[in-house]
Amino acid sequence: MFAFTVRRILQAIVVMLVISFIGFAIKHNFGDPVRELVGERVTPEERAQIRERLGLNDPFLVQYSRFLVDALHGDLGRSFFFKRPVTEVILSKAPATLELVFCASLIVILLSVPAGIHAAIYPRRLLSRFIMGSSIVGVSIPVFLTAIMLIYIFSVELGWLPSFGRGETVLLFGFWESGLLTKDGLLHLIMPSVALSSIMLPLFIRLVRSEMMEVLESEYVKFAWAKGLQPRRVWYVHAFKNTLLPVITVGGVQLGIMVAFTILTETVFQWQGMGSMFIESVSRADTALMVSYIVVVGAIFVVVNTMVDLIYGLVNPTVRVAGRQ
Amino acid sequence: MKTSVKRIVLLTAVLVLALAGMSGAATLKLAMDADPVSLDPHVQLSGGMLQYSHMVFDPLVRWTPEGDFEPRLAVKWEMVNDTTTRFFLRKDVKFHSGNMFTADDVVFTLERLKKSDDYKGLFEYFTGAKAVDSHTVDLITKEPYGLVMAMATYIFPMDKAFYSGTDPQNSKPKDLIIKTDYSFANFNESGTGPFKVTQREQGVKTTFTRFADYWDKNTGNVNEIIFTPIAEAPTRVAALLSGDVDFIMPVPPADLNRVEKTKGLKLVTMSGSRIITFQLNQKRRAEFANPKVRLAMDYAYNNDGVVKKIMKGFATAAAQNSPKGYQGYNPALQPRYDLAKAKELMKEAGYANGFECTMIAPNNRYVNDEKIAQAFVSMMSKIGIKISLKTMPKAQYWDQFDAQVADIQMIGWHSDTEDSANFFEYLYMCPDKETGRGQYNSGNYCNKEVDALTLQSNTETDIAKRSAILQDIEKTLYEDAAYIPLHWQNLSWASKDNMNTEAIVNVMNFPYFGDLVIK
Numbered sequence: 001m002f003a004f005t006v007r008r009i010l011q012a013i014v015v016m017l018v019i020s021f022i023g024f025a026i027k028h029n030f031g032d033p034v035r036e037l038v039g040e041r042v043t044p045e046e047r048a049q050i051r052e053r054l055g056l057n058d059p060f061l062v063q064y065s066r067f068l069v070d071a072l073h074g075d076l077g078r079s080f081f082f083k084r085p086v087t088e089v090i091l092s093k094a095p096a097t098l099e100l101v102f103c104a105s106l107i108v109i110l111l112s113v114p115a116g117i118h119a120a121i122y123p124r125r126l127l128s129r130f131i132m133g134s135s136i137v138g139v140s141i142p143v144f145l146t147a148i149m150l151i152y153i154f155s156v157e158l159g160w161l162p163s164f165g166r167g168e169t170v171l172l173f174g175f176w177e178s179g180l181l182t183k184d185g186l187l188h189l190i191m192p193s194v195a196l197s198s199i200m201l202p203l204f205i206r207l208v209r210s211e212m213m214e215v216l217e218s219e220y221v222k223f224a225w226a227k228g229l230q231p232r233r234v235w236y237v238h239a240f241k242n243t244l245l246p247v248i249t250v251g252g253v254q255l256g257i258m259v260a261f262t263i264l265t266e267t268v269f270q271w272q273g274m275g276s277m278f279i280e281s282v283s284r285a286d287t288a289l290m291v292s293y294i295v296v297v298g299a300i301f302v303v304v305n306t307m308v309d310l311i312y313g314l315v316n317p318t319v320r321v322a323g324r325q
Numbered sequence: 326m327k328t329s330v331k332r333i334v335l336l337t338a339v340l341v342l343a344l345a346g347m348s349g350a351a352t353l354k355l356a357m358d359a360d361p362v363s364l365d366p367h368v369q370l371s372g373g374m375l376q377y378s379h380m381v382f383d384p385l386v387r388w389t390p391e392g393d394f395e396p397r398l399a400v401k402w403e404m405v406n407d408t409t410t411r412f413f414l415r416k417d418v419k420f421h422s423g424n425m426f427t428a429d430d431v432v433f434t435l436e437r438l439k440k441s442d443d444y445k446g447l448f449e450y451f452t453g454a455k456a457v458d459s460h461t462v463d464l465i466t467k468e469p470y471g472l473v474m475a476m477a478t479y480i481f482p483m484d485k486a487f488y489s490g491t492d493p494q495n496s497k498p499k500d501l502i503i504k505t506d507y508s509f510a511n512f513n514e515s516g517t518g519p520f521k522v523t524q525r526e527q528g529v530k531t532t533f534t535r536f537a538d539y540w541d542k543n544t545g546n547v548n549e550i551i552f553t554p555i556a557e558a559p560t561r562v563a564a565l566l567s568g569d570v571d572f573i574m575p576v577p578p579a580d581l582n583r584v585e586k587t588k589g590l591k592l593v594t595m596s597g598s599r600i601i602t603f604q605l606n607q608k609r610r611a612e613f614a615n616p617k618v619r620l621a622m623d624y625a626y627n628n629d630g631v632v633k634k635i636m637k638g639f640a641t642a643a644a645q646n647s648p649k650g651y652q653g654y655n656p657a658l659q660p661r662y663d664l665a666k667a668k669e670l671m672k673e674a675g676y677a678n679g680f681e682c683t684m685i686a687p688n689n690r691y692v693n694d695e696k697i698a699q700a701f702v703s704m705m706s707k708i709g710i711k712i713s714l715k716t717m718p719k720a721q722y723w724d725q726f727d728a729q730v731a732d733i734q735m736i737g738w739h740s741d742t743e744d745s746a747n748f749f750e751y752l753y754m755c756p757d758k759e760t761g762r763g764q765y766n767s768g769n770y771c772n773k774e775v776d777a778l779t780l781q782s783n784t785e786t787d788i789a790k791r792s793a794i795l796q797d798i799e800k801t802l803y804e805d806a807a808y809i810p811l812h813w814q815n816l817s818w819a820s821k822d823n824m825n826t827e828a829i830v831n832v833m834n835f836p837y838f839g840d841l842v843i844k
Contacts, residue, residue, distance in 0.1 A: 031720030037504045038369065038443055043761045044727065046442055054505060080505040081362065082527055083512075148559055155567035163563045164555055165530075270555045270564075272529045280528065280556065283689070285720040 008309055012302045019298035020071070023291040024064050031285040033080050054080075067291070076295070077288030081281070086292040090274060095176045096166060097266070097273030101258050103193035108200045109251075116208025117243075120216065121235060132209075135202035143261065147195040147268040154191060162188050164270040196265045200254055207250060211243045218242075252308035256301040350535075350548035351843040354570040356561050360531060360554040364522060365510035366481050367502050370443035370741065372834055375479075379835045380533055380550070381421075382481035382516030385412055385431070386474065388743065390831050392650045394474050398426065398482060398517065407469040407786070412477070414460040418540045420484040422515040428456035433485040433500075435464070441502050446761070447476060447741060450783075469784045471791050475742050484515035519839030520550060528554060533838075545829075545841040565590065565819055571843075572826070574836070576817040578639040578692060584819045591822040594815050596641040598648045598832050599739040600748070601691055603684075603701065603809040604768035610732045612680055613768070619806035621670035625708045626701060628660040632812050635696050640812040645799040646738070646748035648813050650832065652788065653745025653795030658803045660810075667708050679709020684733035685726070690719040691737045692814050698735060701809075726767060734767045737814070743833060745795040749779040753807055770807040 033056070034047050051057050055066070070077065076086045119128040155163035167188035169177040179185030215221060216239055224234045262275035270276070274293060281289040361377035362369055379387075385399040399412040418426035435454040438444045450470045455463045464473060488500040492509040499509040514522055517540070520533035533550040553570065555561040558577035564570045566587060576584055576592065585592045605613040605622070612618045628642035644660045647653035671677060686698035695716045702712045712733065717725065726734055740747035755771035756763035762776075778798050785791040802808070816834050820826045823844045829837045 031718070031722075032724055035723050036720065042442055042446070043764065050442065050504070078506060083363070083503075083506055083508075148563075151560065151563045151567075155569070156563050159567060163567045163569050164560050165553060165569075268557055268560055270553070270557065270560055276556075277528070283718070283720060 005310060008306050012306050015302050016295065016298060020068070020291070020295050021064065023294035023298075024067060025060070027287040027291055033285040033287055036284045036286070037080060071295075076292040079281070079286055079289040081284050081286045081289070086289050089277070089289060090292060090296055091175065092177075093272065093274045093277045095178060095273075096271060097259065097262050097275060099178065099180060100189070100192055100196060100262055100265070100271060100273060101255065103189050104196035104200070104258060105251075105255065107193055107197040108204050111197075112201055112204035112208055116205045117212055117235070117240065119205065119209040120212035123213070131205060135205050138198055139202040141198070143195055143199055143264045144268060146198045147191070147265060150191045150195055151268070161191055166272060192265050192269045192271050195268070196258065196261060199261055200258060203254070204247070204251070207247055208243060211246055212239060215239045215242050249308055249312060252304050252311075256297075256304045259297055259300055351546055352549045352551065353547045353572060353838070353841065353843065355550050355552045355572045355838075356555045356564055356570040357552070357574050358554065358556055358558075358561070360528060360552065363511045364514045364525070365502060365508065366483070366516075367437055367441040367444060368504055368511065370441075370447070372739075375833075376835050378481045378516075379518070380520045380838050381514055381518040381522060382483070383418075383518050385414075385477040385480045385482070387478055387837075388831060388833060392743075394478070399477070402474075402477075404786075405463065408466045410464045410473045410477075411457065412462050412464065414462060415540060416460050418517050419538045420487065420515045420517055421521045421536055422484050422487045423538075424484050424486045424515070426482060426484075426517055427459045428462040429459075430482040430485045431462045431480065432456050433488075434480055434482045437483065437488075437500060437502070438480070442504070444479070447479065451476070469786050471783060471786050472742050472744055472746075475744055478743075482517065487513075487515035519544060539839075541839070544839050546843060547838065547841050550838060562819075572818070572820040572824070574818045574834075576819045578637050581637070581639060581817065589822055590819060591824070591826055592817065592819045593827045593830055594639070594817045595830070595832060596648060597739075597814045597816040597834070598651070598743070599691075599737050599814050600643055600646045600648070601694075601697070601735070601737040601811040601814065602646075602752070603811070604734050604736060604752075604766070604770075605808065606729060606732050606734070606768055608769040609729065610682055612674075612676060612682070613732065615674050616805055617670045617674035618676060619809075621667040621674065621708055622705060622710070623806045623809050624661055624663045624667035624670065625704050626809055626811070627662045627704060628810075628812060629662065631697055631700055635693050635700055636812065636814075639692070639815045639817070641815065643810045643812050645803060645810060646752070647745040647795070647799060648832070651740075651743070651745045651795075652792040653748075653799050655796040655799045655803075658799060664707060671708050676709070679711065681711045681713070682732040683730075684712045684714045684735075685722070685731040686714065686716045686735035687719045687722040688716040690722065691735075694735065694737075697811065726765075729767050736765060736767070738765070745799070746779055746782045749775060749795075749798055749802075753802060754779055768808055770805070772801065772805065772807070775801055775807075 034050050034054070037050065038047060055063065067077065074087065078084065079086050079089050082089045115131050119131050122128050151163050154161040165188060166179045167184040168182045169179045169185055170181045172178050179189055221234060221239055224238050262273060263279055265271065266273045266275035267279050274296070278290065278293040281293065359373055361373050363374070366374060366378040366382055368374070383397045385397060386394040386402070387397050389395045398415050398418060400415055402410055402412045405411050414426070414428060414431070420426060432454045435448065435451065438448045439451070450466050452465045452467055455465060457463055464477070466473060488510060490499055491497065492499045494509070495507055497508070501508050501510070503511065519536060519539050519541070521536050522531060523534040524530070524532040531552045533552065535548045555564060561573050562577065562580040562584065565573045565584070581592065581594070584590055605619055607614040628644070632638065632640045632642045642660045644658040645655055647655070671679065684698065684702065686694055688695040698714055698716060702714050705712055715731070726736065736752070738748055738752055750762055751765045753766060753770055754763040754776050756766050756769060775798055778794050782791050782794045785794060816832070818826055818830050818836065825842045829840045
């Protein structure tokens with residue numbers, strides 16, 4: 001188990017290095033940050049001086065190694081736009097994104113499990129058909145459109161929910177701006193989380209349904225029926241437990257994807273998290289912030305995947321054995 | 326029945342209380358597409374920073390909607406001699422820090438402007454400012470300069486005492502201008518303006534609170550402005566429609582109708598001063614060096630059609646750079662569209678069968694920039710010019726523009742001096758690396774007469790003579806078809822209808838929020 005863990009962590013470090021290298025290599029294609037810093041009047045010579053001052057004229061490898069050395073000291077550079085260290089900027093934006101992902105995940109879990117089970121147990125019922133049909137529609141509408149539709153229905157037409165931003169937040173532990181503790185903050189969370197969950201929800205309903213159907217066909221469930229157990233006991237205790245295992249694995253991986261999907265949701269709702277920060281940093285060619293975001297999100301992916309692998313190793317010994325060969 | 330009566334009484338009571346609380350002071354929830362990059366007005370010369378400057382600082386003088394100057398921190402001014410303009414300053418003005426405003430602050434501010442990367446070009450003509458006494462200051466130029474007053478609108482006096490000394494946080498002088506890092510001035514302000522910045526989370530929210538000791542008592546009644554940047558246009562409109570904000574700018578063209586038709590909202594639009602053009606590179610293409618070809622292209626481009634169909638009427642077709650109201654605006658110049666004439670000109674030039682060329686345009690810089698470029702391509706195909714178009718985001722565009730990678734390039738220009746000569750200096754004077762003139766002239770149009778007249782206009786202080794020179798230049802550029810003018814983008818603001826929005830907005834797009842009255 002120890003060797004497996006060490007190997008996974010080493011792999012994770014290599015992946016992080018590759019991500020940072022790619023992020024750094026493409027940053028030049030996003031344009032010249034100096035253009036975004038100065039007005040149109042500034043002469044090319046003055047722009048060149050600013051570039052020189054910022055160290056943007058150094059060769060690629062010099063810049064990259066400087067970035068790596070600084071990164072090892074916990075310094076990912078400074079954001080040109082925010083005029084602060086990027087780690088500070090990202091940390092200040094992370095709570096917004098994490099709370100959004102948390103709420104969206106909650107919606108996904110609370111809805112997909114009952115809906116999936118229902119569709120698996122009663123595949124021919126009208127409700128099941130409705131669930132499956134609407135999940136196809138759900139998966140094929142882009143988040144962007146879902147979000148704008150929600151805003152127009154619930155904010156503009158009905159006036160029930162606020163249209164943008166996080167609302168009133170409370171400062172926790174001195175650094176975590178939370179919107180979960182105020183009524184205003186929670187109202188602001190509803191539409192963004194629904195929009196974000198709309199991508200994952202259909203997927204999970206289908207996953208739960210197909211896993212459950214498969215389990216219901218297995219020998220031990222047939223045996224349970226033969227034993228004359230209560231249907232509820234067969235479904236919710238014996239079958240459901242085994243359905244969950246693959247769902248948890250996929251769920252862990254999808255969590256990372258959800259963090260990436262916040263880019264669209266946050267942009268539409270003017271949600272001040274890491275996603276909208278990333279899009280803005282791209283349009284401003286704020287390269288340090290851009291690269292750091294890619295690295296941080298890459299890190300989240302790697303950490304989540306590693307943890308899923310480790311948990312899987314605990315649950316299923318064959319994974320560990322295969323790794324040893 | 327009883328309960329409903331009770332409810333009505335209760336509701337009325339609440340309403341009365343609420344109304345009583347509202348009268349007099351008001352809060353404005355404001356949303357724009359971006360927020361100011363810094364609290365230091367000298368860190369960047371951009372529309373956003375100037376909008377901010379008008380809220381937190383006060384200029385010596387400011388533009389009126391008619392294009393005149395109105396006194397702000399300067400009560401009156403006079404020419405002492407050819408190169409000296411004397412400003413008499415207001416005596417009862419306090420900075421947000423509590424310091425009194427004096428002539429020394431103006432001297433300090435001008436010195437600082439000359440150190441700013443963005444402003445030093447504009448203030449190059451000035452040798453400096455000299456305090457005559459505590460509330461009189463002379464602005465001195467190197468040679469007679471026609472734009473002293475226009476430049477005075479950019480002098481927002483900063484609090485000398487407040488910005489002097491060393492900042493303990495980075496052990497650097499407090500007045501240092503730093504673009505990309507912490508500086509005292511980036512995070513602290515002391516101006517004389519109607520609002521103080523009381524809370525700021527960059528990119529999220531800025532709270533402006535009315536400055537209690539503001540000198541101008543005869544202004545608006547907004548006590549607090551809560552300013553949120555909302556970059557996404559549909560979200561910005563939805564925020565206004567749902568009542569989450571009270572004032573938005575800009576309004577996207579697609580939603581103008583909807584905002585206008587919504588009860589309780591008010592839409593204000595006005596023709597802007599940013600001209601959109603195509604430059605035809607004469608160095609890259611021999612064809613474009615032929616004035617007949619350029620003229621043919623101008624005749625083949627349908628300005629009105631694009632304004633109507635693509636801009637949905639939200640632009641003003643242009644045949645010159647200077648918008649109405651500028652000294653160089655020449656009323657005789659009108660958009661020309663005549664396909665038959667264009668074909669004729671192509672034949673005369675010897676290109677009856679047309680030719681092929683390349684073109685670049687940004688796709689997120691100007692309103693509908695990509696669509697306009699596509700329309701241009703299809704219009705030119707009618708006179709046989711086959712254009713291969715490439716569009717790209719603005720962050721990548723300008724490097725390509727400077728490198729002149731294509732034969733036709735799009736550029737929009739807003740004159741920083743609110744004056745016609747600025748267009749000519751940057752877009753049509755012969756490119757000269759030494760002087761920086763013609764810096765954005767990717768058409769490589771070069772006409773000694775235009776150069777000489779533009780320089781002459783800079784030192785001409787007589788307004789009538791100066792107008793004649795500038796209008797003459799516009800006419801030459803038009804007759805030469807030095808470039809293809811498209812249109813001026815309109816400006817737009819939308820708000821609840823209980824405010825005097827139309828009175829505070831202007832063609833520079835610097836709304837004077839200090840003057841906003843909410844009824």
